[in-house]
Amino acid sequence: MTVMERALDAQEMLQLWEAGRNRHPLDRAVQVLSASSPSTHAPGLPSVDALQRLSVGARDARLLEVHRSTFGDRLDGRASCPACAESLEVSLTCSTLLAAGDTSEDDRDTAHLVVVEAGYRVTFRLPDSRDLAAIATLAEVSEARALLLQRCVTEVARPGDADPGAPPEAVVLAVAARMAEADPHAELLLDLECPACDTSWQAPLDVTLFLWARISGQARRLLLEVDAIARVYGWREAEILALSPARRATYLELAVG
Ligand SMILES: [Zn+2]
Incomplete structure (x- = not known):
């Protein structure tokens, strides 16, 4: 089964951030999938209830797809060494994580x-x-x-x-x-090694946490852009968000120029 989650647009990003910011991460995960699943709005296809019934691994695989289509393949984060507390950068890709589980088995009766x-x-x-x-x-x-x-x-x-x-x-x-x-994607473990003391360990990857950090960062950036453009042009929020990213970036440059 291959479900290609589509990229979130500016309007959806802000709606998600607004609706999810005081919610539990479990609700956020379902909200994101509800917004991004191409089939959610078509008749007879996944409802919120169906999304809540996805196995944890299937859910996380879809969240990785959303990350890849909306923010790109790379996941960047930080971890701290359990032995010496050294902080290290963690960089990996959604594709690698998705390939790590055999998704061809998703269709069987779980x-x-x-x-x-x-x-x-x-x-x-x-x-x-x-x-x-x-x-x-x-x-x-x-x-x-x-x-x-x-x-x-x-x-x-x-x-x-x-x-x-x-x-x-x-x-x-x-x-x-x-x-x-x-459910191979249910617990994604990262193999980490500390450059300072050579300790190696495994850390679980929280896909929702990664994705939500990107969504809330992007939402804040969008609000700043709306603010700067509206001040100069007097356009409404919906009008500014409906601009293509290229036009919005150009007007922003002109507005703050
Ligand atoms: Zn260390």
Whole structure:
């Protein structure tokens, strides 16, 4: 499945920023996809509910597509070394991250995954944005994991056993491993190495965080441009935002000239 998310325009960027700035990152992610999915506004195609039901990895893959089409392929960020606190620049590309998971498998049925382990047969689906929202406020990792499993596991069975009860740890781990394998973009890990002390470690990449930083930076720049152009020409905000980026940049140059 290849969904080409289209680039966000100036108007959409500002609307997203305004609507999302006091919202939880999970809501922001869905808002961005709702604005950028070419199919959202066509009849019978993804609603907000459908976007919330995307597996976490499928959602993040689409957010990477939005980043690539709107801001370009490069992701630039900073990380600090866990050993010596040295700050280092991290630069990678959306394409590399997208290629790291086998997206050709996106089409298979991820709502009915099955693991057979230690005599148990567990049927489950992949975690999505609704599941992450449900566990977001839990402080204990063990509590969060238990609730996630409770939400995603649809059936636990043992042959000849009417009430199989809670599956043992080995089965739970097998389910977690299968979830990760089936949703390769759900946890994007970066391999980092500190130039100062040679420590190497892995850090998770929060795609929503990266994308939102770009959206809010761009929104602020657009507002400054509107302000500068409106002061000189007296045009309305909507008129200025409707200009092509090239015309807006030129009027801005003339306005502040
Ligand atoms: Zn270091």
